[in-house]
Amino acid sequence: MLKDIKSFTYDELENLIVTAGFPKFRAKQVSLWLKKGVTSFDEMNNIPKEIREFLKISSYISVANIEKKLISMYDDTVKYLFKFSDGEYVESVVMKYIHGYTICVSTQVGCKMGCTFCATGKSGYSRDLTPSEIIAQIEAAQKDLNIRISNVVLMGMGEPLDNFENVVKFLKLVSSEDNLNIGLRHITVSTCGIVPKIYELADLNLPVTLSVSLHAPNDEIRSKTMPINKKYNISQLIEACIYYFNTTKRRVSFEYAMIENVNDSDDNAKELAKLLSVLPCHVNLIPVNAVKGTHYNKSSKVRQKAFIEILSKKGIKATVRRTLGSDINASCGQLKRNYEDKGGK
Numbered sequence: 450m451l452k453d454i455k456s457f458t459y460d461e462l463e464n465l466i467v468t469a470g471f472p473k474f475r476a477k478q479v480s481l482w483l484k485k486g487v488t489s490f491d492e493m494n495n496i497p498k499e500i501r502e503f504l505k506i507s508s509y510i511s512v513a514n515i516e517k518k519l520i521s522m523y524d525d526t527v528k529y530l531f532k533f534s535d536g537e538y539v540e541s542v543v544m545k546y547i548h549g550y551t552i553c554v555s556t557q558v559g560c561k562m563g564c565t566f567c568a569t570g571k572s573g574y575s576r577d578l579t580p581s582e583i584i585a586q587i588e589a590a591q592k593d594l595n596i597r598i599s600n601v602v603l604m605g606m607g608e609p610l611d612n613f614e615n616v617v618k619f620l621k622l623v624s625s626e627d628n629l630n631i632g633l634r635h636i637t638v639s640t641c642g643i644v645p646k647i648y649e650l651a652d653l654n655l656p657v658t659l660s661v662s663l664h665a666p667n668d669e670i671r672s673k674t675m676p677i678n679k680k681y682n683i684s685q686l687i688e689a690c691i692y693y694f695n696t697t698k699r700r701v702s703f704e705y706a707m708i709e710n711v712n713d714s715d716d717n718a719k720e721l722a723k724l725l726s727v728l729p730c731h732v733n734l735i736p737v738n739a740v741k742g743t744h745y746n747k748s749s750k751v752r753q754k755a756f757i758e759i760l761s762k763k764g765i766k767a768t769v770r771r772t773l774g775s776d777i778n779a780s781c782g783q784l785k786r787n788y789e790d791k792g793g794k
């Protein structure tokens with residue numbers, strides 16, 4: 450099987466080249482070409498043919514081709530539909546904030562977790578992304594927009610902790626100097642709550658932010674919308690978050706999609722405040738995005754305000770997430786679904 454050369458660390462690349470009997474300095478040259486974004490080995494014109502041929506039979510260069518690009522009229526948010534060499538698609542979204550550009554990238558084609566409010570969850574799962582395919586989304590967007598991206602959130606399609614090894618390798622690669630050199634402190638890993646993997650991530654002690662998609666103040670509501678809760682309940686999840694904080698000293702974020710009449714009452718806010726009073730954290734409230742095939746509605750502005758007030762009175766820091774790119778379905782999974790529904794147009 451061909452090896453995904455862009456998922457190699459520099460040392461692994463050097464090892465590949467040296468073991469095949471070629472000089473060490475060729476690894477540096479190949480690495481520079483890969484960094485430049487070449488899509489074939491033949492573009493590496495200072496590399497002898499013999500080495501290029503060896504690379505061709507042993508490995509491949511993964512690429513994310515832009516299949517579709519949408520730009521928001523309101524706020525310059527850009528959404529991409531990327532196609533990989535096997536014909537699979539994922540989405541990424543680039544957002545501009547005062548402090549720079551943030552990209553939301555996908556980690557899997559689809560997702561196995563089946564959350565009822567989520568477009569990705571509804572489309573099922575095809576495969577994991579390799580580390581280089583996660584990086585390729587950032588590279589392609591930077592090149593296309595001619596910008597440097599400073600922050601990355603793993604909040605696109607897929608469950609990062611269900612593709613643990615590749616995600617950890619991605620984190621190592623993306624933050625390394627010979628790669629995109631994006632600091633781990635500028636990266637957020639979002640999870641629906643795969644508890645054992647939260648412990649594993651904590652033990653790696655990487656300074657990434659953990660963001661937990663909570664979306665409910667109790668097991669009864671959470672199990673109805675997020676099947677993972679039947680495997681790992683809220684109290685096990687909060688325990689894991691406390692462990693994450695104690696080990697990494699990084700404050701945990703909680704995502705809470707506000708769904709009308711499902712999880713947005715005053716009592717829900719009080720229960721949530723009590724639940725989260727046991728650890729330093731921040732809550733991001735997101736008015737739920739309507740997804741085709743679901744009957745969920747966004748909570749009203751009045752409910753959002755009441756909810757946030759209850760949380761802050763109880764000492765829980767919360768903000769309503771600014772909705773960017775609302776005209777381009779900027780929440781992940783929606784573009785791909787619409788694209789496939791229309792037979793790829």
Ligand code: SAH
Binds near residue numbers: 568608609661704739
């Ligand atoms: N699988 C990971 C990361 C990808 S989902 C996770 O679940 O955390 C990224 C975020 O979008 C999660 O917080 C998810 O719960 C949220 N999300 C999914 N569908 C949504 C919708 N319809 N409205 C608002 N947020 C949604």
Ligand code: SF4
Binds near residue numbers: 560563568605607640
């Ligand atoms: Fe998967 Fe996250 Fe969507 Fe749930 S919310 S189905 S975990 S992508």
